[in-house]
Amino acid sequence: MAATRTYHHGDLRRAILSATLEVIASDGVGAISLRDLARRAEVSHAAPAHHFKDRAGLLTAIATEGFELLAAALATVPAGTSHRLREMGVRYVEFALSHPAHFAVMFQPQLLHGDDPELTAAKELASRALHSGVEDLPAARRGPDGRRAALAAWSLAHGFATLRLNGSLPQLDDDPAETFRALVNDQRVADVP
Amino acid sequence: MAATRTYHHGDLRRAILSATLEVIASDGVGAISLRDLARRAEVSHAAPAHHFKDRAGLLTAIATEGFELLAAALATVPAGTSHRLREMGVRYVEFALSHPAHFAVMFQPQLLHGDDPELTAAKELASRALHSGVEDLPAARRGPDGRRAALAAWSLAHGFATLRLNGSLPQLDDDPAETFRALVNDQRVADVP
C-alpha cells in the first residue's frame, strides 16, 4: 500500500506494541512514554490511550503476550522427555533472553493491572505448563511436596535469567542457555550413580 | 527538640532516604517523585536535588546502601562453617525480604548512575563476600570452574527472593528463609550418602 495518510492508522494497536517492545529492550520500562509512542506511530498524543486505556494497560498487554509466549515455549518440551524439568528450565531461560522486553514487564505487578482477566488467564497458562514439568520427576527427587521441586527449578531459571538480563553476569560466554544447562548438570554431578 | 522551623532541615539527606524506602516498599520504584519526597520532608521542591543531583542519584544512593548491607549480611556467616555457601544463600534471601526497597533498586541498572564510584565499590564488596562462600566448597562439588557453583547458588537465591518479592509465590508459609533452606536440602537429598 502507498504511504497515504488516512485518518485511521490501520493497525495502531500492533504498531504501538512493537514500538513499546523496542523501547523497553533498549532503554528499559521507565523510558516508555505514551506520547513518544504516539509520535513514532505518527499519531496524535492521545491515540494510544484509546487502545490501552493507560500506561499500565499497555504494559499489561505486553505482559499478557509474554506469558502466552512463555507457555508456548514451555510446551515445546514433549511429555515423557528425560530430564524434562531440566529442559523446561532451559526453555525458560531461552525465552527470557530472546524476549527481554516481555520478561522485564511480566514480573512487575506494580506496573500492571493485576485484575485484568486476560493477564490472569495467560499467567495461569504458563503456571500450568511449568508445573507439568514436575509430574514426571522420579518420586525420590520430587521431595515430600511436588511444589518444592518446581519452586527450586523455577527459582534457578528465573534467577539466572534475571541476573543475566540486568547485566550482573558480564563475563559469560555467548551461549547463556548452554551455560545454564551446564549449571544444572553441575548440581547433579555428585548424585547417586 | 521543639518543632522550630529552621532554615536548615538538619538531616535532610537521611530523611529523604528514609521516605524513599517507605514509598518504594509500599508503591514501588515507579512511585518515587522528588517533589513528593520534598513535600514529605516539608522542604522546597528543589531541595532533594542538592543532596542527590537527580532521581537516578537518589536511587543510586539507595542501591549503594543496599550492597553494603548485603555484604555485611553475607559476612555474618563465619569462615569454615559447614555448608557455608548454602548458609550464605539463606542470608541472601533474608536480606532481600527484610530490605525489599533496597533490593528492588540494586539490580536495575537502568535507574542508576552506573559509573558512581561508591556504587561500584559497594557492588565489589558484595561480590567478594559472595564468592568467598565458594572457596571452601569440596572440590567435587565446585565443578571445573569455581564460578559455576557460585553462579548456581546466586541464581537460586536471587530467583527465589525475586519471585517471592514480586508476589509470584503467594501460597507460601510465613518463613520464606526456612522454605529456601528446605529447597536447597531437597536439591541434595539424593546425593551420595
Add this chain to the structure above:
DNA sequence: GGAGCAATCTAGTCGACGTCAAGTTCCTGT
C-alpha cells in the same frame, strides 16, 4: 567575636508527561 565562605535551602521557570473531555472522521451493518 566577627568576616568571609561554602553548604543548604527557596523560588521561579521550562519542556514533557499522563489523563480527561469533547469534537471530528471514517467504517460497518442494515
Add this chain to the structure above:
DNA sequence: ACAGGAACTTGACGTCGACTAGATTGCTCC
C-alpha cells in the same frame, strides 16, 4: 443511504524532573 459506533484529533489541566538565580544559615579561621 444513513445511523451509530469505532478510531483518531484537539485542547486543556495538573504534576513531574531539571535547571537557574538568589536568599539564608552556620562553620571556620583569624
